[in-house]
Amino acid sequence: AQTVTQSQPEMSVQEAETVTLSCTYDTSENNYYLFWYKQPPSRQMILVIRQEAYKQQNATENRFSVNFQKAAKSFSLKISDSQLGDTAMYFCLYRGNTGTASKLTFGTGTRLQVTL
């Protein structure tokens, strides 16, 4: 069974600084997808970034980038130039190949607080 671990329950960063959230996972699959989602106080889940396991290049979306280390089964999220609006819960999501009966597994989340 897949497991996803987010070892940082809470983190704090000052506005304009950079912060990295960690995510590790355990799987025996070779093809899979990883995602970071943001859940602000409104509880609406918002896709931040995705990474396909077969791609070696790390995904980037504006101020958000990932460090994907497939061998180490690590998928960290870096937020650059942090903004107050980045304050939210961040969840890492694992998904096996969509053609297989692979369960979707979330990590336990990291609560990020951006301060002035």
Added chain:
Amino acid sequence: KAGVTQTPRYLIKTRGQQVTLSCSPISGHRSVSWYQQTPGQGLQFLFEYFSETQRNKGNFPGRFSGRQFSNSRSEMNVSTLELGDSALYLCASSGGSTGEQYFGPGTRLTVT
């Protein structure tokens, strides 16, 4: 495109009752997944439907069931409600090969 919609947004039920939640996916999306979110257990996968067939199932008792219609709309049913079923139930639809999930606003279920 309109986003994922869930109805109702809030619901209060009594122990022992049953409840049905509805989810309308983004137009063109054929996959719908359901999740339960609680402070104690976090986000847990319930099940996933694709083209009216259950493709994946999480580790929940048989009281939790679902179905998907030909228009991809999905319903989730919980029978014999327990206090522990109080949670935010999230629905997500997916349409691409990468399986990224687009979430609805959720249904807040309170069981008293």
